[in-house]
Amino acid sequence: MLKGKPKYKAIRILEGCGFHAQMGLEVLEQRSLINTSPNGYLDMHDHIEEMGRNIACRLHPNEPNKRRRLCDKEEIEEVLVNDLGTKATRIMNLKNPSIHPATIIEKLRKMKALELLSVYDADRVSQNWVFDEDVQYFPDTLRSLHWTGYPASSLPKTFQANDLVNLEMTRSCISQLWEDGDRKVE
Structure with a gap:
């Protein structure tokens, strides 16, 4: 990542x-x-990166929702669509998702210990989606949030970004960090 x-x-x-x-x-x-x-x-080297992914997958080969790191697109989408997220997940790296961004944001609710989230959504760059505020969610444990093409105009209003050390929202639709200009970080 x-x-x-x-x-x-x-x-x-x-x-x-x-x-x-x-x-x-x-x-x-x-x-x-x-x-x-x-x-x-x-x-x-790509082989070293692949070896690291294989080691991460070895503990729970058939249960990606129990892994600390999720990098495989199909496995991540399966976890999100079927609402299988758990506190076990610390890192999620999703490239070019085929699921709706609202599904991604909503299904993070069970991943309460997620620290690094990276979503590269090149196909949906500059599309401003409308989200139900009640389903928008980012875990407060996030330390790095990188979402290319983030589709909403602000971050979820429940997100307390006190632990955030890296925020990258390139080519996103963000016009302000939080709706109504609320300050969330102390």
Whole structure:
């Protein structure tokens, strides 16, 4: 999920999640598991990335809703559509979803420990969807929220962003962070 991100941003996100990121990334670089490009972006070989995903899936091969990390599009959509989300999920990385954005936002309700959420929705960029305010939800535990093409004009009004260290809403429809300009972060 942090592959391709600027190293300084990855450090901020990981430290926001309680990791000793600077030291950890140095160790991974020394062991040639990751590298930093000359312009400061994190990278790793595709095989190492795939191996990490396989390790994450090994504990619960047939029950993705019990995994800490969700990266496979079909598995994520199955968890969301069937409302199988649990507190086990910490990281969700969804690319080009085929389900409605309202379903994604609504079904996060059971993922109360979600820390990193990344949704890349290139197909729906600049579409402003209307949402029922009662179903909009982001867990207050979110530390990194990256949603390219976020379809609503504001974040859910129940979302308390006190732990948020990274907010990336490129090509989104956001016109203000919270409806009515309410301040949520202390």
